[in-house]
Amino acid sequence: MTIRVAGGQGFYGDTPKSVQGLLDDGVDYLCLEALAELTLAILQKDRQKDEAFGYTRDLPAYLVVALPAVAAGRTKVITNAGGINPTAAARAAVGTARAMGITGLRIATVTGDDLMPRLDAIATDTALAHLESGAPYTEFPGPPLFASAYLGARPIVDALAQGADVVITGRVADAALFLAPLMHEHGWEWDDWDRIAAGTLVGHLLECSGQSAGGNLSREWWNVPHPWDLPYPIAEVEPDGTAIITKPRVSGGRVSFDTVRHQLLYEVHDPAAYASPDVVADFTSATCNDLGGDRVRISDVRGLPATPTYKVLLCHSAGWSGEARVAFSWPEAPEKAKATAAIFAKRVEQAGLAVDEWCVELWGVDALGGPTVPPRDAEPPECVARIAWRCADPQTAGLVAREMVPLSLSAPPAGMTGMGRGAARPTELLSLWPTLVEKALVDPHVAVTVEVT
Amino acid sequence: MTTLRLHEICGYRAGDKGDISNIALFSDDDEIYQVIVREVTAERVKEHFGAMVKGDVVRYEAANVLALNFVMQGALGGGGPRSLRADTLGKALGGALVRMEIDVPDSLADRRAPRPDVRWAEEILDHLPR
Numbered sequence: 001m002t003i004r005v006a007g008g009q010g011f012y013g014d015t016p017k018s019v020q021g022l023l024d025d026g027v028d029y030l031c032l033e034a035l036a037e038l039t040l041a042i043l044q045k046d047r048q049k050d051e052a053f054g055y056t057r058d059l060p061a062y063l064v065v066a067l068p069a070v071a072a073g074r075t076k077v078i079t080n081a082g083g084i085n086p087t088a089a090a091r092a093a094v095g096t097a098r099a100m101g102i103t104g105l106r107i108a109t110v111t112g113d114d115l116m117p118r119l120d121a122i123a124t125d126t127a128l129a130h131l132e133s134g135a136p137y138t139e140f141p142g143p144p145l146f147a148s149a150y151l152g153a154r155p156i157v158d159a160l161a162q163g164a165d166v167v168i169t170g171r172v173a174d175a176a177l178f179l180a181p182l183m184h185e186h187g188w189e190w191d192d193w194d195r196i197a198a199g200t201l202v203g204h205l206l207e208c209s210g211q212s213a214g215g216n217l218s219r220e221w222w223n224v225p226h227p228w229d230l231p232y233p234i235a236e237v238e239p240d241g242t243a244i245i246t247k248p249r250v251s252g253g254r255v256s257f258d259t260v261r262h263q264l265l266y267e268v269h270d271p272a273a274y275a276s277p278d279v280v281a282d283f284t285s286a287t288c289n290d291l292g293g294d295r296v297r298i299s300d301v302r303g304l305p306a307t308p309t310y311k312v313l314l315c316h317s318a319g320w321s322g323e324a325r326v327a328f329s330w331p332e333a334p335e336k337a338k339a340t341a342a343i344f345a346k347r348v349e350q351a352g353l354a355v356d357e358w359c360v361e362l363w364g365v366d367a368l369g370g371p372t373v374p375p376r377d378a379e380p381p382e383c384v385a386r387i388a389w390r391c392a393d394p395q396t397a398g399l400v401a402r403e404m405v406p407l408s409l410s411a412p413p414a415g416m417t418g419m420g421r422g423a424a425r426p427t428e429l430l431s432l433w434p435t436l437v438e439k440a441l442v443d444p445h446v447a448v449t450v451e452v453t
Numbered sequence: 454m455t456t457l458r459l460h461e462i463c464g465y466r467a468g469d470k471g472d473i474s475n476i477a478l479f480s481d482d483d484e485i486y487q488v489i490v491r492e493v494t495a496e497r498v499k500e501h502f503g504a505m506v507k508g509d510v511v512r513y514e515a516a517n518v519l520a521l522n523f524v525m526q527g528a529l530g531g532g533g534p535r536s537l538r539a540d541t542l543g544k545a546l547g548g549a550l551v552r553m554e555i556d557v558p559d560s561l562a563d564r565r566a567p568r569p570d571v572r573w574a575e576e577i578l579d580h581l582p583r
Contacts, residue, residue, distance in 0.1 A: 038534040218464040222569045261518035265477035267468030271515045359537035368545035371503030388537040430534040
């Protein structure tokens with residue numbers, strides 16, 4: 001039996017617009033991936049203001065589109081929209097179903113990824129050392145804002161086995177959202193590493209919505225059909241793990257060897273050892289055949305046993321930033337921009353405001369390319385100075401912005417032409433601390449609860 | 454031998470994890486793949502990005518999709534939510550990589566990326582109310 005799974009969301013803020021096309025095409029599972037690395041920090045701030053929040057608030061907008069198909073028994077929904085508060089997300093889902101007059105749905109919640117309540121105990125049992133720098137947890141700067149383990153597919157499979165129609169999790173590895181229904185439907189064993197690797201690659205190829213179907217394509221992006229109707233991707237997965245990556249028949253977009261390989265390496269480090277909670281997958285073993293007609297066949301994926309640890313992401317405050325932009329026109333635009341940034345920094349210093357870090361970018365010159373941009377002969381016709389700064393507190397970051405205002409009459413000419421007129425409010429900066437935690441410390445606390453609407 | 458920008462013969466996509474950026478470089482065919490394996494070393498990429506990339510650069514090969522993957526530590530000004538850069542996630546670093554010029558055999562000297570054709574976009578923009 002072939003199982004059709006779809007990637008209906010790629011991040012918090014994505015659009016439900018493409019979901020109807022997936023449902024119309026017929027998918028057994030609609031998977032909604034809502035959590036980028038820093039999304040939990042946003043959700044943590046949300047929950048601090050109101051205990052009823054802490055999940056991605058666009059979940060009801062997706063469910064409004066999807067629940068009629070779920071109620072009709074045509075599809076099931078799996079999402080990590082629970083963020084830092086899956087229980088509250090489940091309440092919102094139940095509320096959405098009731099408002100639509102849909103009853104009898106089984107809505108499952110997966111919890112246990114949030115390690116904050118037990119962090120001190122865990123810290124005595126494990127190092128929590130920074131995964132990249134090796135810094136010990138004793139050097140962790142300030143109180144942690146969140147601490148979440150990337151769970152695997154097992155609790156989602158448990159929820160499906162309990163008859164769940166909608167599964168809402170907190171942090172799970174993105175690909176696990178897609179692997180879980182394949183484990184459940186195909187009855188794959190938890191040590192069948194090649195199939196788990198195949199399902200993980202399927203998940204990786206679907207988790208960024210439009211990015212497998214012609215979005216963010218570097219080659220001939222202008223030839224992607226009807227990009228305003230860009231579809232989201234579907235995988236047709238066989239019991240042996242072989243998969244066809246495709247898209248709804250009626251829509252724009254493109255699925256080809258090139259669009260699929262762009263996603264295959266997206267946010268991957270060693271492609272021969274992609275460590276997920278469920279397997280270490282070798283993406284370099286995959287055979288990718290473009291069958292034409294927006295169908296790419298993925299086969300021969302190999303996997304090795306999963307590691308004994310979960311990746312855990314901790315987060316701490318890292319100060320406050322502010323930003324100002326000033327545009328200059330020809331002549332001498334870059335020089336004027338540089339001079340204005342320098343005058344601004346000097347005035348901030350004279351005002352006795354402590355800035356811990358500056359960032360000066362010259363847009364139109366080298367803001368995005370830095371040292372990779374070759375020197376140019378001709379003067380650019382215009383240039384925007386974007387100046388950002390980091391301070392210890394929001395008050396100081398705000399006062400720094402104030403020093404830009406008088407420069408409209410007191411700096412090189414023809415500047416201050418808008419481009420973010422007035423400075424934005426100070427923003428809190430957050431630093432991520434990736435680490436590893438033994439699975440044995442996390443698994444006993446993972447729980448699945450099912451609520452019937 | 455002649456020199457060519459990578460842009461003429463390769464695609465690219467950059468992604469982020471914390472303060473690490475990875476850039477995948479996709480060759481248009483087998484012949485080009487052999488050339489980039491030889492020419493686009495981790496050392497060259499590290500040098501290309503200069504002060505933008507503070508840490509090590511490691512290169513991985515994915516011959517099955519004719520691609521190289523460069524993993525660059527300390528490449529995002531402290532990481533997405535911490536960075537003061539406008540491009541906090543380093544989305545533009547792929548384009549910055551394919552600015553690199555490499556030596557290619559004469560058989561590839563005439564290869565050029567096609568120029569974008571956006572007449573469809575101009576048509577839409579021309580019909581917007583102004």
